[in-house]
Amino acid sequence: MYEIRFHGRGGQGAVMAAQSLADAAVRSGFHAQAFPYFGAERRGAPVQAYARIDTKKVRTKSQVYNPDLLVIMDESLSELADIAAGLKPDGRVVMNTTKRPEEVDLGKGVDAVCGTVDASALALEVLKMPVVNTSMLGALARVWDVVPLESIVEAIEDRFGEKLGTRAGILNGEAARTAYDSTIIGRTLGRKEYGKLAEWAPAWNEIPIGNSLRSETRDGVAVGPASSSQNLTGRWKWSTPRYDREKCIRCLRCWWSCPDSAVIRLDDDYMRWDMDHCKGCGICADICPVNAIEMVQGAHTW
Amino acid sequence: MVVRTITGDAAVAYAAMLARAEVVPGFPITPQTVIIEQITEFINDGIMDADFIPAESEHSVMSVAVGASAGGVRTFTATSSQGLALMYEMLFAAAPSRLPVVMAVANRSLGAASGIWTEHNDSQPVRESGWLQVYVEDNQEALDMTIQAFRIAEDHRVMLPIMVCLDGFILSHVVEGVDIPEQSLVDSFLPKFVPVNVLDPKDPFMINPVTPPEFATEMRYQQDRAVEGSKLVIAEVDEQYAAVTGRRYGGLFEEYRMEDAEIALVGAGTWTGIAREAVDQLRAEGKKAGLIKLRFMRPFPGEELKRATAGLKGLGVFDRSAAFNGYGPVFTETRNALYGSSVPITDHVAGIGGRDITVDVVREMYDIVERNASGEKVRECTWHGLRGEQR
Ligand code: SF4
Numbered sequence: 001m002y003e004i005r006f007h008g009r010g011g012q013g014a015v016m017a018a019q020s021l022a023d024a025a026v027r028s029g030f031h032a033q034a035f036p037y038f039g040a041e042r043r044g045a046p047v048q049a050y051a052r053i054d055t056k057k058v059r060t061k062s063q064v065y066n067p068d069l070l071v072i073m074d075e076s077l078s079e080l081a082d083i084a085a086g087l088k089p090d091g092r093v094v095m096n097t098t099k100r101p102e103e104v105d106l107g108k109g110v111d112a113v114c115g116t117v118d119a120s121a122l123a124l125e126v127l128k129m130p131v132v133n134t135s136m137l138g139a140l141a142r143v144w145d146v147v148p149l150e151s152i153v154e155a156i157e158d159r160f161g162e163k164l165g166t167r168a169g170i171l172n173g174e175a176a177r178t179a180y181d182s183t184i185i186g187r188t189l190g191r192k193e194y195g196k197l198a199e200w201a202p203a204w205n206e207i208p209i210g211n212s213l214r215s216e217t218r219d220g221v222a223v224g225p226a227s228s229s230q231n232l233t234g235r236w237k238w239s240t241p242r243y244d245r246e247k248c249i250r251c252l253r254c255w256w257s258c259p260d261s262a263v264i265r266l267d268d269d270y271m272r273w274d275m276d277h278c279k280g281c282g283i284c285a286d287i288c289p290v291n292a293i294e295m296v297q298g299a300h301t302w
Numbered sequence: 303m304v305v306r307t308i309t310g311d312a313a314v315a316y317a318a319m320l321a322r323a324e325v326v327p328g329f330p331i332t333p334q335t336v337i338i339e340q341i342t343e344f345i346n347d348g349i350m351d352a353d354f355i356p357a358e359s360e361h362s363v364m365s366v367a368v369g370a371s372a373g374g375v376r377t378f379t380a381t382s383s384q385g386l387a388l389m390y391e392m393l394f395a396a397a398p399s400r401l402p403v404v405m406a407v408a409n410r411s412l413g414a415a416s417g418i419w420t421e422h423n424d425s426q427p428v429r430e431s432g433w434l435q436v437y438v439e440d441n442q443e444a445l446d447m448t449i450q451a452f453r454i455a456e457d458h459r460v461m462l463p464i465m466v467c468l469d470g471f472i473l474s475h476v477v478e479g480v481d482i483p484e485q486s487l488v489d490s491f492l493p494k495f496v497p498v499n500v501l502d503p504k505d506p507f508m509i510n511p512v513t514p515p516e517f518a519t520e521m522r523y524q525q526d527r528a529v530e531g532s533k534l535v536i537a538e539v540d541e542q543y544a545a546v547t548g549r550r551y552g553g554l555f556e557e558y559r560m561e562d563a564e565i566a567l568v569g570a571g572t573w574t575g576i577a578r579e580a581v582d583q584l585r586a587e588g589k590k591a592g593l594i595k596l597r598f599m600r601p602f603p604g605e606e607l608k609r610a611t612a613g614l615k616g617l618g619v620f621d622r623s624a625a626f627n628g629y630g631p632v633f634t635e636t637r638n639a640l641y642g643s644s645v646p647i648t649d650h651v652a653g654i655g656g657r658d659i660t661v662d663v664v665r666e667m668y669d670i671v672e673r674n675a676s677g678e679k680v681r682e683c684t685w686h687g688l689r690g691e692q693r
Pocket residue numbers: 241257258259260261262263273277278279280281282283284285
């Protein structure tokens with residue numbers, strides 16, 4: 001049985017990629033399954049998706065811990081955490097990056113066959129959109145030849161065609177083919193030491209009664225469930241709100257509406273932005289009655 | 303001390319007043335309504351200092367109760383049947399949030415075929431909601447246990463909500479002489495509520511935020527241990543209550559004429575009083591009959607029952623509802639607890655939808671238990687008074 005783990009960010013299409021790979025495997029005579037990590041889905045948040053491919057029925061339903069193949073759709077994820085953890089000794093890697101494989105470092109001991117492709121640029125060029133999933137599938141076929149490119153393109157054309165229209169299906173198939181051709185094969189570096197992330201794994205009698213988490217505690221805010229101070233949602237953003245204090249009528253609507261509490265109310269009822277946690281969703285700009293907030297492309301820290 | 307001749311519902315209302323409940327959300331439903339009505343009268347008369355909050359449904363009643371309790375105040379409410387069913391979702395918010403709400407449940411048949419009469423099929427199905435559950439036998443116990451319930455629920459070793467279940471009509475609408483303790487006596491027994499978590503805008507924190515799989519197992523296990531741990535507190539509180547009122551109930555269950563008993567029945571609710579009569583008659587006839595009055599369904603006294611029944615030749619279980627697995631819920635739990643015990647055990651369903659239970663019906667149960675004890679083949683589960691042949 002082959003196990004594949006996809007790492008991406010919400011909105012990049014990791015789940016569609018895993019499903020299309022499973023679809024392609026079934027088309028070429030395999031048994032397969034694909035599923036996401038089940039959780040709240042938020043645009044920009046790190047996500048995982050999994051696929052399994054076998055010559056007989058896939059019975060297991062657990063997540064993938066020891067992948068044969070790792071698909072990294074967003075390079076920045078490998079800076080945050082040891083995402084190659086559990087990769088089999090002869091496991092392979094496909095990565096969306098401008099680097100060559102020899103420059104890719106996924107942590108000490110990870111000396112793996114690796115294919116790199118600048119899927120972001122390629123997707124923008126072919127699809128006119130920064131959605132890299134289909135390009136990554138093309139690159140995957142180059143690195144790992146179990147499921148042939150033709151089945152992958154067929155699955156992409158069908159699945160994306162059905163969802164987004166025939167033309168989009170064909171374009172996405174095209175993106176896969178182009179990525180296949182431009183993928184560079186090599187081996188990863190395997191030198192980096194990952195620091196250990198602070199974690200909170202309380203025993204049952206260490207959890208506060210009523211599962212209550214207080215703001216002054218490390219467990220409540222820094223690392224416990226639903227905590228956010230360590231989780232810099234501000235790193236997800238593709239666009240940034242710009243606040244015009246002159247226009248602001250201090251109605252407080254943006255302050256109420258921000259889902260990440262990134263709009264901070266000052267003593268005089270004007271606002272300040274916490275850019276470490278503003279994820280760029282645009283809700284504040286949308287709700288402002290006097291257009292005092294404008295969304296600007298790109299991640300800024302003004 | 304005053305003895306008043308009052309209904310079970312009124313007894314519960316007196317208890318809520320004496321316990322100084324501070325917030326009482328409510329929605330009327332027979333046969334509980336009298337409890338809430340009586341409380342609103344106490345408030346109106348200026349003898350009870352509480353906020354009564356009329357809600358638009360029982361779901362909202364329990365939501366208000368959860369909010370009030372999380373706000374750090376002593377909270378009481380009451381319901382029955384469909385009302386309890388409508389609260390279902392919020393029951394599961396109160397317990398894991400460890401909020402010591404006290405709620406009286408005047409047991410009433412739930413769902414179709416619609417009936418207003420008593421049956422335990424409203425409270426039995428929610429015994430897995432994380433609430434503690436006590437069933438009472440008479441109006442005095444309804445009052446005493448409502449007071450005790452606050453003490454048990456609010457103990458920091460427990461911090462769990464609790465239902466005080468009283469049979470609808472048979473208690474809720476029957477008058478009996480009830481000793482109503484002095485306020486000062488109740489005050490000495492029941493200290494002021496000291497909450498563990500108090501929601502306060504000046505000190506914001508979360509109770510039960512989204513709990514991912516990494517934490518949920520531990521949190522549930524903690525809840526499970528809290529329910530089990532309440533056994534100790536229930537026994538302590540029974541003693542402390544006896545010390546001030548002279549009334550002792552035995553904690554998880556009470557044993558009646560069990561010393562040398564050979565056959566016995568176990569069951570909860572008003573049935574117990576009728577069963578006491580049956581036991582006395584059988585004893586007078588020279589039969590070694592005994593009775594275990596089951597008081598708490600949660601925590602379920604599994605190990606304790608196994609010990610108490612170890613020497614018996616036969617045991618029967620009374621169920622006032624069906625679990626539709628061929629047996630009633632009390633039987634399912636009891637037989638599970640007695641696994642490995644050699645005591646032969648039978649189930650006895652009776653009193654469904656308020657059908658009257660007489661001493662003769664209970665004697666019929668003892669008869670089956672006795673025959674089972676002597677090795678005769680009997681039905682594992684008997685529906686008493688059923689017309690038509692039981693299959
Ligand atoms: S864009 Fe506005 S609403 Fe969205 S996270 Fe940023 S500050 Fe909050």
